[in-house]
Amino acid sequence: MIEIQGVSKSYHGDVKAVDNIDLSIDAGRIFGFLGPNGAGKTTTIKMITGILSPDSGDIVLNGKSIIKDPFAAKSCFGLVPDDPNIFPRLRGVEYLRFLGDVYKVPSDIRAERIKKLASRLALTDALGDRIQSYSHGMRQKLMIIGALIHDPDIWILDEPMTGLDPQSSYELKTMMREHADAGNTVFFSTHVLEVAERICDELAIIDRGHIRFSGTLAEMRELSRADDSLEAMFLRLVSEGSAASEEGQA
Amino acid sequence: MRQILRLTMVMLRGSGFAVFGSDAKKKKKLGSLGSLLLFTFLFLYMGGLMAASSMGLFRMLEPFSLTVLIPQLYLSAAAVMTFVFGAVYAISIFYYSSDVIRLLPLPLRSGEIISAKLLVTVVYIEMIIMAFLLPSLTVYGVMSNAAWYYYLLMVICLLLLPLIPLCAASIIVILLMRLTPFARNKDRFNTISSLLLLVGTFGMVSFIQSMAGRGGGEFAEWIEAGTDSLTSVTSSVFPGVAQASRLLAYGSGAFNLIDLLLLILFAVIAWLLVLLVGRAFYFQGVVSVGMSGGRKRRLNDRELDAAGKSGSLFWTMVVKDVRLLIRTPIFLMNNVIMNFLWPVFLLMPLLTQGSFTETLSELRKATAQISVDSDFVITIIMMIVFAFSAFVAGTNGIAASALSREGKLLYVMKMIPVSYNKQLLAKVTVGVLMALAGALVAIIAATIMLQPPLWLILLAVAVLPGACALPSAAGIIFDLLWPKLNWDNEQKAVKQNLNVLYGMLAALVMIAICVLPAYLLSGFWPLAFVVLVVLPWLLSAALYILLRSISGRQMGAIEA
Structure with missing residues (x-):
């Protein structure tokens, strides 16, 4: 479970990237985090994972505050970052071993898990190569395996489908579903609204640092009083939000 | 031609020359000024050292009437230096600069891209050559009471002579990158070229130190023999060295117009050869650089189990x-x-x-x-x-x-x-x-x-x-x-x-x-x-x- 309580974040003191947001993501759910470019998605994910400190508010992961108890909170999740270019001069297998040691995954479990995940994402053949020789999609797959190597309760995935081939993309969506159905939490950001529409149990739309909507797709349709696609509702919500912001400024 | 010059300027700016551009943001101006000052200081420092060494050499060789060897020695050494540095720069500029992939889809002629790349390499090499040779040869001209046209010839030689070994190096690089997969590994290339440059620098320092340890007569004999063998090698490998040496050796005497024309001809031929070889091999080679994939060696179960072993x-x-x-x-x-x-x-x-x-x-x-x-x-x-x-x-x-x-x-x-x-x-x-x-x-x-x-x-x-x-x-x-x-x-x-x-x-x-x-x-x-x-x-x-x-x-x- 992820609880975001009154969190704000400004850059350089004046640009408010995230403005007093509240979100509660229950276990057993796939939660889609949507928004236009520069809306505050990545800033929020960085705060959830302890990479950035919020100016105010708190974030609690499975009952552990990322601010007050960072080590316990950081052990709960696995992160797939938006940029998969990590340690290009390590071999894939060396990167996984590094993360296995960081998360203290026992030897017997670790080897099996690497084999299983690499096989599901069709990366087994490339694990002995240096990451710099990987394509974007292969790097993305390695990031996914690295994030799941300690079998975390909470998955946090920033644009996880980018660069994945259709087979791996399907496999990842299946894995997300399986993980949520097992009572865990999947939090992911995406620009691909069709994917969000198909696999999310709940979603939130963030725009200019404010949450414009949070709830199920059915609730969103109810709110917009139309049986529109997610894309149409998303565009309407964002344009209404923009108009409201401009009015407020005026 | 205008397209080539425009492309060259863009490439130079992209490779760090932006420091000298006028569109640098105000915030970066101080840093740019600092870089410019540092660059000027280094240039003057290096130039001062070279001028002093040329002066010392002239005084040592004067009693033996061997001062005509000085331009010969410097130009031959410059040809070798240009060839070595040129090869490293050519690989870096032709193959490992990030602009290549962006240029390929643009409606540019292959000759324009190759010429612009070569010009960028020339600019880098000329900076080194000018820092080493301009002060040395100017000092030689002044000390040998050279006529005014010596300085004009000197500038022409300094601009044209490096082109020949540089073009030779570029042709070898283009062929090498097309034909050998070894050279396409950027990391390996960077490591080996840096080590070679380091060894070269050590070699040069040792050479200068051992030169300084010799006495006057012994030194003159040694430098005469050394220069002769160096010139004979470089002249046969790089056409133009002998002509340029002759043009500058007798600063106050009449110069041979044929030597000058031959030097220009050799430089033009060298440039055309790069274009010819480049058109045939460069583009296939440069595309394959970005495509160097992994070995795709499948790890066996034992290796995967080893990877799974936990450590401290x-x-x-x-x-x-x-x-x-x-x-x-x-x-x-x-x-x-x-x-x-x-x-x-x-x-x-x-x-x-x-x-x-x-x-x-x-x-x-x-x-x-x-x-x-x-x-x-x-x-x-x-x-x-x-x-x-x-x-x-x-x-x-x-x-x-x-x-x-x-x-x-x-x-x-x-x-x-x-x-x-x-x-x-x-x-x-x-x-x-x-x-x-x-x-x-x-x-x-x-x-x-x-x-x-x-x-x-x-x-x-x-x-x-x-x-x-x-x-x-x-x-x-x-x-x-x-x-x-x-x-x-x-x-x-x-x-x-x-x-x-x-x-x-x-x-x-x-x-x-x-x-x-x-x-x-x-x-x-x-x-x-x-x-x-x-x-x-x-x-x-x-x-x-x-x-x-x-x-x-x-x-x-x-x-x-």
């Missing part, structure tokens, strides 16, 4: 950093190899002396006489070992750039459930281990050369760990306070990082703090030894406490 978290972090240091060419050259080069630098004057074996046997005799009663000598030896090891640790910049080298990936340190103190200590350990390895190699070399008693070697080894730990502990504090994370090129993380400089200065201060009390206690070496072993650890502990107290706040404040 601390050593895992150390090993990861060591791997990245060794596998990243810029880090390897600047942070790792330097640990092992200092002994060579220090030994260079000794090795290039003609009387090396005599000096060595004298030193051996002196070492053999050291006994446990030689308090002052033992203290001085311990102080030298300490100062050398601390200097190596301070100059390797490993700890002082440990966070900067992470760059945008610093967020991984913030995301993983490992305390910042443990992560920082692992980074310090890497710096200490590398410096220890360098210092140990120096001690082994000294042991082989000087054959000191075993107890003295053991004392020296005992001094090493503290000497290596102290500057590393100081270095990482600077990098924690002012990490340079926003870089697009690994070079900026280590070469343009002030923390490395601060780390070096701190190392010098630390050396003084530890060596001074040892010197004061040199009347009784065991006391001096204890000071040199214990004091650095006490200071390191104090720095570690400081590191612990600021690490949380500083790491938290970094918005990666």
Whole structure:
């Protein structure tokens, strides 16, 4: 479970990237985090994972505050970052071993898990190569395996489908579903609204640092009083939000 | 032609020449001015050295009426230098600059791209050649009372002559990159070319030192023979060298117009040959550079099981950093190899002396006489070992750039459930281990050369760990306070990082703090030894406490 309580974040003191947001993501759910470019998605994910400190508010992961108890909170999740270019001069297998040691995954479990995940994402053949020789999609797959190597309760995935081939993309969506159905939490950001529409149990739309909507797709349709696609509702919500912001400024 | 010049300007700006452009933002103006001043200073410094060397050479050769050899010597050396540097620059500019892929889809003629690339390479090479030859040949012209047209010919020769070896190097590079997969590995190329340049620089320094050690008559004979053989080789390999040498040799006499025309003709032919070879082979080669994939070697079950074996978290972090240091060419050259080069630098004057074996046997005799009663000598030896090891640790910049080298990936340190103190200590350990390895190699070399008693070697080894730990502990504090994370090129993380400089200065201060009390206690070496072993650890502990107290706040404040 992820609880975001009154969190704000400004850059350089004046640009408010995230403005007093509240979100509660229950276990057993796939939660889609949507928004236009520069809306505050990545800033929020960085705060959830302890990479950035919020100016105010708190974030609690499975009952552990990322601010007050960072080590316990950081052990709960696995992160797939938006940029998969990590340690290009390590071999894939060396990167996984590094993360296995960081998360203290026992030897017997670790080897099996690497084999299983690499096989599901069709990366087994490339694990002995240096990451710099990987394509974007292969790097993305390695990031996914690295994030799941300690079998975390909470998955946090920033644009996880980018660069994945259709087979791996399907496999990842299946894995997300399986993980949520097992009572865990999947939090992911995406620009691909069709994917969000198909696999999310709940979603939130963030725009200019404010949450414009949070709830199920059915609730969103109810709110917009139309049986529109997610894309149409998303565009309407964002344009209404923009108009409201401009009015407020005026 | 205009298209080629425009393309050349764009490429030059993209490769760092933007510093000299007029559209630099106001914020960067100070930095640009600083770079310009530094560049001018280096250019003038190098030019001054070359002018002085040319003056000295002229005075030495004048009594033997051999001054006409000077342009011949310089131009032949310049041709060889252009060929070597040209090959390195050509690979870098033709193949490893990021603009190639962006240029290929544009509606440009292949000849325009190749010519612009060649022009960029020419600009870089001319900067080196001008710094070396312009002052030397000007001094030669002034001292030999050359006519006005000597200076005009000099400029023409300096502009045209480098083109010929440069084009030869470019053609070889284009063929090599098309035909050999070995050369397409960027990391491997960077490492090997940097090592070659280093060896070349060492060679040049040794040559100059051995030249300086010769007397007047012997020197004149030697330089006459050397220049003759060098010119005959370069003239046959690079057409134009003989013509340019003849044009400049008799500064005040009549020059041969045919030599001038031939030089121009050779330069034009060289350029056309690059275009011809480039059109046939360059584009296939440059496309395949970006496509060098992995070996796709499937790991067997045993290897996968080995990868799954858990290890100590601390050593895992150390090993990861060591791997990245060794596998990243810029880090390897600047942070790792330097640990092992200092002994060579220090030994260079000794090795290039003609009387090396005599000096060595004298030193051996002196070492053999050291006994446990030689308090002052033992203290001085311990102080030298300490100062050398601390200097190596301070100059390797490993700890002082440990966070900067992470760059945008610093967020991984913030995301993983490992305390910042443990992560920082692992980074310090890497710096200490590398410096220890360098210092140990120096001690082994000294042991082989000087054959000191075993107890003295053991004392020296005992001094090493503290000497290596102290500057590393100081270095990482600077990098924690002012990490340079926003870089697009690994070079900026280590070469343009002030923390490395601060780390070096701190190392010098630390050396003084530890060596001074040892010197004061040199009347009784065991006391001096204890000071040199214990004091650095006490200071390191104090720095570690400081590191612990600021690490949380500083790491938290970094918005990666």
